Amino acid sequence: MLEELKKKVYEANMLLVHYGLVKLTWGNVSGIDRKTGLFVIKPSGVEYDKLTLQDMVVVDLEGNVVEGKYNPSTDTATHLELYKAFTKIGGVAHTHSSWATSWAQAGLGIPCYGTTHADYMYGEIPCVRNLTIEEIDKAYEKNTGLIIAEYFKNRDYIAMPAVLCRNHGSFTWGVDAYDAVQNAVVLEESAKMAAYSRIINPFINPAPQELQDKHYYRKHGANAYYGQKTKS
Template identity: 40%
Template structure:
């Protein structure tokens, strides 16, 4: 197996720990959902094993796969979404983390096949516009990955609602992809509530651009990014 073993072990520990955030923010039920992270400097990634309880996850149970989605290290079968993650890593070299959830409100938009409109400054900040809908695709092959890449390539959103399925998010790190999944569910819920009260007011495109630029390039402690 190529790749620095110390780096891989640290990534397994980090990805294992990040799965607790999916539970903390109520983004997953039972064993559904997963997080993966690309191994720096190697054609490998680590991912949650299939069907394992979040309470039972350990760094050692996180498996290592190559970019074809084949198991390289680990005693458990990889997630059923492994081929989709592998496809994303092969075709989006800037992506180092992928997250999948069936979070309730965002998945409800996916069930309707409807993008989440950009009607909140938090959406403009994080996603730079609407959260788009990707095509319907069956689980197990790389069709889901193909849909993610086709939908998000050239799009500022780091989240996609795969039709009739759920949420996939990407990021420059696994933690960034988890943040996108948390924020996706948060805005999906808020916009749903807003629509119960009436028609949400859209934000002008120029203002969306301005908000996105400020959040991405000015907000926060820059030295820590």
């Protein structure tokens, strides 16, 4: 079932390790098949150096396990809410990568200080609000997803494919699982360089708006000219 998708999701999970975004079991990637409404996700608590393609779990959009010998990631309910709210995405990645998580722990969004960030993400990467005690007690993981969806209700989740969950970590998304992981790479590097830049000069401002616009639209939308063909 969904063998090709499982392979892609497995490989995307292993890329988290390759890019140094994950230690022990602290991260997971999923990918969805929009036709069947089923998504594939990493099993819970399995370490990356023991993870195999056969360990992937298939889940439906009610959260039922459809295939797989393991429990799916405890963060499955968060992925599910993102797939329901963000109907154009095909993949989601969750990590505790060091710099992105440190901004989340600091409770601050990441300003756009340069083109590395602007090439992929338009504007400040948001840090969403804390969950209330009630939201934590009941359906914590689902509520984590709902809070992200709430934030993006009137915002463009395609232009900003990343979010920081306060005192926790990050979620990124994209057209597929690979794209979600690539955005996790961009997020971590942007988070690191934003911190470095403020260490070097505590008085900096975000990059000029015209430069942010130029770089974002050089890679996205109808007039994009970066790479070998225009992304949809």
